Structure formats: C-alpha cells, structure tokens
Amino acid sequence: MALPQSVIDVCYFIAALLFILGLKRMSSPRTARGGIVWAGFGMLLAVVATLLLPDMHNRGLIIAAVLIGVTAAWWSGRRVAMTAMPQMVALYNGMGGGAAAAIGASELVAHVVPAMDAVTVGALSPVALALGVLGALIGSVSFSGSSIAFAKLQGWLDRRFVFPGQQVVNLLVLAAAVGLGIVLASGHITLPLVVGFFIAALLFGILMTLPIGGADMPVVISLYNAFTGLAVAFEGYVLQNEAMIIAGMVVGAAGTLLTQLMAKAMNRSIGNVLFGSFGAAATGAAAQAIGGSQKPVEAADAAVMMAYAERVVIVPGYGMAVAQAQHKVWEFAQLLIARGVKVKFAIHPVAGRMPGHMNVLLAEAGVPYDLIVDMEDINPEFPVTDVAVVIGANDVVNPVAKTDPSSPIYGMPILDVADARQVIVVKRGKGTGFAGIENALFYADNARMLYGDGQSVAGQLVSQLKTLDA
Template sequence: METIIQASYMVAAVLFILGLKQMSSPVTARRGIVWAGAGMVLATLVTFMVPEIIDSDQAITNIALIVIAIVIGGGYAWYSGKNVAMTDMPQMIAMYNGMGGGAAAAIAAVEILKARTEASHDLTGSTSISDILGPDVAILGILGAIIGTISFSGSIIAWAKLDGRLNRSKLLPKQHLVNAVLAIITVGFAASIYFSADLNTIIIFYALALVLGVFITVPVGGADMPVIISLFNALTGLAVGFEGYVLGNAAMIIAGIVVGSAGSLLTQLMAVAMNRSVANVFFAGVGTDAAAATGDGSEGVMKEIQAQDAGILMSFASQVVIIPGYGMAVAQAQHKIWELTQLLTEKGVTVKFAIHPVAGRMPGHMNVLLAEAGVPYDMIYDMEDVNADFKNTTVALVIGANDVVNPSAKNDTSSPLYGMPILDAIEADNVIVIKRGRGAGFSGVENPLFFADNTKMLFGDGQKAASELIQAVKEL
C-alpha cells in the first residue's frame, strides 16, 4: 500500500510540474491548468489510502472530516471560480494565497500541539517539541508556521485593499522599526517553542505572526500590489513544502517547491521590471498617503476630446498602440476594445497592445482580460518589445492605465515612482486617455502625461467611451 501511495504522489508531482510548464505559454495554459488540477485530484484521492487515516480507530471520523472539507472547499471554489467577475480576479487570487498559507499554518499547529501533548506526559517537564518531532522536523514545522501565518494574514489585508474594504493607509510612526521589533519577538517565541512545549507560548507565537503579516502588508502601496500577491504566493508554496516534509508527504513537498520557486522568480522579475528590490517594495510605502504627498505636483490643464474626434484621429492613423490598465477591468471594456481594434484593422490601421508587467492588480491581469476578449496573442506586446515603437505611433490609446505611463517615473527624482520603467506613451504623436475622472492613480501620484501638449482626455466609463469610439469609427 505504501508503494502505491508514494508512486501516486510522484505521479501527482509530475503532473504539477508539467502543468506549470504548460502555463508558461498562453496557447497551452488551459491544458496546463487541467494537468495540474488532475494532479491535485490524484493527490487528494490518495489521502484516503494513508494508513494513519484508514487504519485508525477514528477511521470513519477521519474520512468524514476529509469528505466534508472537500465538499465545502471544493464547492465554494467551484462556485466562486464560475461566478467571479474578471474585475475581482486579483481579490480571489489573494484570498486563495491566504487560504493556502493558512492551511499550512494549521497543519503546523496540529503537529506542534500533538507533540506538546506527547511531551506533557513527561512529568519532569524536560521534554521539548524538538525532542518529540526531531530537530529537522521541528525547525521546518515552525518555519512553515511563521511563513504560512504571515502569508495568511498578509493576503487577507491584500484582499481587503484590492476590494476597497481597506482604504489607503498611512505609515505608522516608526512603522519599519515596529515591524523589525515584532519580527524579532516572533522569531524569539518560535525558538522558545522549539525548546519547550508551553501552550501559552504557542498561542502568543501564532498571534504575533498574524499581526506581523498585517503590519507588513498595510504600508504597501497600490502600485506594488501585483508584486505582493506573487510574493505571498511564493511564501505559501514554501510553507506547504515545509509542512509536506513534516508530514512526509512527497506531493506536498514537490508542489510547495514548484509553487515557491515559481512565485519567487515571478516576484523577482516583476520587481526588476519596476527597477526596485523586493525589500524596497515593503519599505518604500509607495501608494500610502505619505508617499503620494511627495513629488512635484503637475501643473496645467487637461484638454478634453470628444469621441467623434478621437474616432477620426484613430481611423486615419498609421499605427495605434492600446495601453490597458485596471480601469479597463473595472469597466469590463475589454470586449469593446477588441471590437474597436477589429474596426481599425479593417481600415488598414496597425494596432498593438502594450502590456506593462505590473499593470492591473495581479501578475498577468491584462493578458487574462485580453485573452478572454479574444485578442490574438501576436497583437500583445511586452513593455520592452513595444517601447521603441511609440516614436512611430500616431495614437497611443490609454484606457484605465495611470502609474504605468507616468513620465515622472523617469523624470522626477522626488516621485515615489522614480526608477520604475514605464510605457513611453508620451512619445507618441497623439495620446488619448480614457479616464473616469481627474484623480491620480492607485499609487496616489499625479501623472504629468495627462497635462502634456499631445494628450487629450476622453472622460467617462471605459466601456461607454469605447462604445462611442466604435460608433464614431463606424460612421466614417
């Protein structure tokens, strides 16, 4: 039986890896999701064969609890996956990250409490958690508890910020010092758990880790949310891998390693794309009120344009580059933008989509929206591949993007965005910005592009504005 279980876990692990490989291309991504899902189903089914579960005196209770958990978790995941709006996808990803981290932390708690119960049989009180679990298992179990708990509470805060339930926050006085002290204290309690078996110490340790996750995430600005989401994804994978070692579960170990390494690489790539370090994302506070107040304020007047005039300008352009942002997702305008693209293409206009690595609220957010609308992959360009084309572009159409086209990131050393690579929309002959209002972006930093001589503002809801552009182009 043990051979079958381990072989099944290895097959599941292979499916995880192959699935991740398939996800590296938009063409094969759907297949990759199916393969990875099949691996997870296999790993879950094999759980029913584990001797500790089926050979226990509580076998019926164990199986019943597993089935209930699968029904509740699987049912909710199926319902939310089928019904979630594309605008809420970042929130769902953040929540799923948090649940994964929370599950890993819960596994650690169970194993630590089981070891504590066994240690309590020693009336001398000299037996520690590490004596019961072994040094390696105890260390990895406690590390998984810290990382998983931080990922859980941090992801919940990220979800709340993305969902608008938590407004932009100010940095607390000495925020980073407080975080550092809290982290040191948490590690101290973690060490105490290793050398003892005190219940109060365990409770305080988990409480501190929860608070640390909150304190770490609250100061992180809106412009950095995609990086934070991918980082918590990596932390969750790491925690799952550690707890897999604690349980001796090969599938959990490999899945955790795959998710942790992929998430870490994605986090690093996105940070590099912003010309910042991961540490700077946590400590700079871009998007907080304090950060948003810094930098030179833009002066000038936003010049408006009517949809009919914008339609004429785009219809007779040689090349149009469309730059989507989170505002497009909020307005659910991706389908209208694709319809507009088709009309312009029929008129002989070259149309490209320019995607910034951190556009939206999660990694690949804009790519997902455009793929859903049916935009061909060969029309979608990464920032480094399209930036040189702006000088030869007649019209740059910005819909719902703000910080990723902000010239102050290149020109204003006092700006919180300074150093972040941007899409050089300002270099196009004409820039048309579809925007609901005159406010700043999610980072809270004013955008000089909106006041530039070659920029015209088309105010209104993204979908409504796109519909008006479609009508204007059709009338020509």
C-alpha cells in the same frame, strides 16, 4: 480501503510530474489552459492517494471538508467578476498559507495534548520540528498578510495605514515571533508559547501589509504566493508527504522568481516594496511642477484620428477592468483592423492588481495573443505610433518616472506612451492614479483627454467608427 505505500509513492511521483509539466505549459498563453488542467489532475491524484494512505484516520470528515471546499470554490469561481480576480487570488493564496500554518499548529498542540489524534512533535526529528515551526511562521504571515491584501483590493480598508515608529514596531513583533519559534523548535513547547507564537506571526503579517499601497499589490500577492509555497513544502516534510514537498517547492520557486521580476519591472528592491511605504499619496512638496493643462477631446474626433492612422497602440489598465470595457475595446480594435490599421495592445508587467491581470482580461475578450506585446518589445515602437490609446492606465505610463528624481516612482520602467505622435487618454475624471501621483502625460502637448466611463467611451468610439464606414 487503503493502498500499499509503494503505490502511494508512484501516485505522488506522477502528481509531481504533472505539477512540473503543468507549470511549464503555463509559460505560453497557447498552452497555459492545458497546463492548468494537467496540474489540476496532479493535485486530484495527490489528494486521492493521500486519502488512501494505510494509516489515514477520519477519512469521512476529510472527504466532507473537501466536498464543502470544492463546492464553495466552484461556486465562487464561476460567479466572481474578472475585476475581482486579484482579491480572489489573494484570498485563496492566504487560505493555502493558513492551511500550512494549521498543520504546524496541530502538530505543536498535539505535543501539549498527547491525547489528540495527530502525529506528535515528540516523534519528530529536530530538523522536522524546526521546519514545522518555520512553515507555521511563514504560513501565518502569508495568511494574515493576504487577508489584508484582499481587504485592500476589495475596498474594505484604506490603501495604506502608517503610524510613527511603525518599522520599529514591526521589527519587534517579528523578533517576538522568531524568538518564540526558536524556543518551540528547541523542544520547549507549552500552550501559552504556541498561542503567543501564532499571535505574533499573524500580527506581523497584518502590520507588514497595512502600509503597502495598492501600486505594489502585484508584487505583494506574488510574494505571499511564494510564502505559501514554502510553508506547504516545510509542512510536507513534517508529514513526510512527498507531494506536498514538491508542490510547495514548485510554487515557492515560481513565486519567488515572479516577485523578483515584478520588483525589477518597478526598478525597486523587494525590501523597498515591503518597507518603503510606496503607494502613498504624493505630498507634492518636492515634486516637479507640471506645466500645461489637460486638453479634452470628443469621441468623434478621437475616432477619426484612429480611423485614418497607420499604427495604433492600446494601453489597458485597471480602469478598463473596473469598467468591464475589454469586450468593447476589442470590438473597436477589430473595426480599426478591418480598416487596415495596425493595432497592438501594450502590457506593463505590473499593470492591474496582480501579475498578468490585463492579459487575462484581454484573453477573455478574445484578443489574439500575437497582438498583445510586452513593455520591452513595444517601447521602441511608440515613436512610430500614430495614436496611443490609454484606457484606465495611469502610473505605468507616467513620464515622471524618468524625469522627476523626487517622485516615488522615479526609476520605474514605464510604457513610453508619451513618445507616440498623438496620445488619447480615456479617463473617468481628473484624479490621480492608484499611487496617488499626478501624471505629467495628461498635460503633454500631444495628449488629449477623452473623459468618461471606459465601456461607455469604447461604445461611443465603436459607433463613430461605424458611422465613418457607413
């Protein structure tokens, strides 16, 4: 069964509208869920229309592959924990880049082996050939880089891997990939050149990601998302598939904008994120000495402090996600609200391991959107906040970002938790954050450390509040 090309074009147009409108609805938490559904229907329409193209071959194999992929994605999506969402996003994003690279590889190999059932590069215009090679390069980098990001977030690799002359080696590998790409784009295509091109591109993605620390993972994931979108758009031009072009450009533009916003939130350039080796363990040689000591507090005393406060701001971080404490934290917040305490949740743009990670966790727990406040809006309120509760956050509340020019995070905008009248830090131990930097907040005169697992501590606070109300 096949549809006329005019009908296919109409389907692609409708799919493109659904992509764009879906993305627009994702700009607000209240309509984001509907936006995802709209974009999903757009993708379904585009896939079905593509399968009904007049010159489509191997429909059975394609449908079988789609069914396998949908089943695996549905199963994994239902089972994955919210704490593992960042690495799943990185993995799926890498698959998108890998798929784009595979299209480019298929077209290049088809030129070498004309008997293959594929559109040969020889039939492509010079522009299409160049974009196909560029899409293959970007998609390969996104695939291998996202795979390393997944392994880092999953804990399978050390946070960073550096060696002397690393940037020079990376530059040489990139130059090799670009050089081979230029040769291929000029029409001189042989199997050894194709293989060397993809090896160099994949290797560059690996080498570029290995030295990047976990503190930069939100930016890296967003950047590779933009790479995947661009790669899909370029390969869509090769295949003359309007839906791929539009969807890829939308994803690429959104990912690029988000990457810029993430980097701005850290007061750093994208180049510094990629090549500055941020996230390294601090050497401490040039860092300012932190005076004072960490002062512990018991759950009962912390509960009393908050129960009789007027304003409480809760600052969640990745530690809350690891402890899966968001539900208990919200239960505790509800008890405070019932006592007349004004409670808000403060979110840093790069908190967690991917953009919006903390927002997703809080939404899952049922926290109303109007209680979740961004950094720019909540910072002016900390001086009039009675108690700020930091649960699992570290680097995004570290005052050295404002006071220590030798610190790797100096200049990064932070949540001004230290300005609150009292600070309670819920933490499992005395270790440093993911960036490996000692946190001066923990030693401040107005800070108290409530040691323990986030969920267990939140449960203790709930029990203590209920005791006060009894």
